[in-house]
Amino acid sequence: MYNNYGASYQEQRLQQMMEQKQLKDFMRMYSNLVSRCFDDCVSDFTSNTLGDKELTCVTRCTLKNMKLNERIGQRFAEENAKLMEDQAKMGR
């Protein structure tokens, strides 16, 4: 057996890895959102602060993109489950 560290050590490492990935994922989502909303909402540089229109746009952009991500996540999970099923069938 390879189990020289013990199962709990491996579990701990897996846990750690998952947490790191989640953090990285969140950071990626966040910076993506910022660039989308900046790109889509800000194009006027006659002032150094966001105008009312830009602010409204950023708010909507944030909420709408979160909804979009959620929807894509749902469909992604469904498609992925289908794929797994197909693969399980073919493995037999």
Place this chain on the structure above:
Amino acid sequence: MFGGVFGGGSQKPVGQMAPGGMGGGMGQAQMDPNAQLAAAEQEMEMVTDMFARLGDLCYRKCLIQRYSDEELTKAESVCTDRCVAKYFQVNREVSEKLAKLSQTNQ
């Protein structure tokens, strides 16, 4: 979780993205736990990467009425659903073609 995209146990090339893939699910019982962990990590990495790319693609193709309000419109929602489905379909097609190509080249 998202095990499916890259071979949840089957060795058939269909549905796997990387040709000559990483053999995510096979023989895990005998595998070194460190290798197992590394494989799981790589698999997760690829799935999250694929998800991020999918998100970006469908945003570009489907968010047409940008921010006239904060709700997804009906058209945008439908587009998003189809976008994801078609993305998976394209994945399947490409991996099948690649698998065939690499078979005939051997």
